[in-house]
Amino acid sequence: MLSRFQQFSFVISEINRHIQKIERDEMIKYGCKGAFAQYLVALLSHPEGLTAARLCELCDKDKAAVSRIVSEMQEKGLVIRSRENARTYNALIQLTNEGRKAAEHVCLKARAAVKAVGSVMSDEERRVLYSLLDTIAGELQKLSDEGIPDEN
Numbered sequence: 001m002l003s004r005f006q007q008f009s010f011v012i013s014e015i016n017r018h019i020q021k022i023e024r025d026e027m028i029k030y031g032c033k034g035a036f037a038q039y040l041v042a043l044l045s046h047p048e049g050l051t052a053a054r055l056c057e058l059c060d061k062d063k064a065a066v067s068r069i070v071s072e073m074q075e076k077g078l079v080i081r082s083r084e085n086a087r088t089y090n091a092l093i094q095l096t097n098e099g100r101k102a103a104e105h106v107c108l109k110a111r112a113a114v115k116a117v118g119s120v121m122s123d124e125e126r127r128v129l130y131s132l133l134d135t136i137a138g139e140l141q142k143l144s145d146e147g148i149p150d151e152n
Contacts, residue, residue, distance in 0.1 A: 026109050030102045032076060039069055040078070040095070040103035041110070049082065049092035078102060 024034030042058045043050060055066045070093055073079045078099035081091040095103060118126060
């Protein structure tokens with residue numbers, strides 16, 4: 001029998017694995033990596049553009065990962081960097097028309113996936129699920145920041 005920790009971590013890992021596969025399957029249509037999806041959606045939500053630093057925060061990725069993905073997206077013509085010294089960490093990153101199309105595609109597919117998954121639960125079940133997930137995330141953040149207390 002699995003412990004509560006094993007069951008929880010296995011289910012969360014499985015959900016993440018399926019999300020990553022869906023992202024890969026959709027982004028391949030644009031000749032891109034699945035990892036681009038999260039960045040494209042973040043940039044679509046900020047048409048004025050974002051700095052790499054802000055993308056790090058929004059996508060919860062480190063500076064090296066963001067720099068690498070943004071460079072790849074720029075090479076593929078999905079984003080542009082503006083301002084002087086456009087290669088710097090503080091340059092504003094914006095979607096190109098092609099990037100906007102890819103981001104809108106990702107959002108459309110994400111809405112369809114959420115609708116399909118959500119059809120198996122009521123509005124109340126969904127509300128409770130998200131509330132519990134927020135609670136769990138908050139408690140895990142506290143433990144990761146403060147450490148796990150020793151058991152007596």
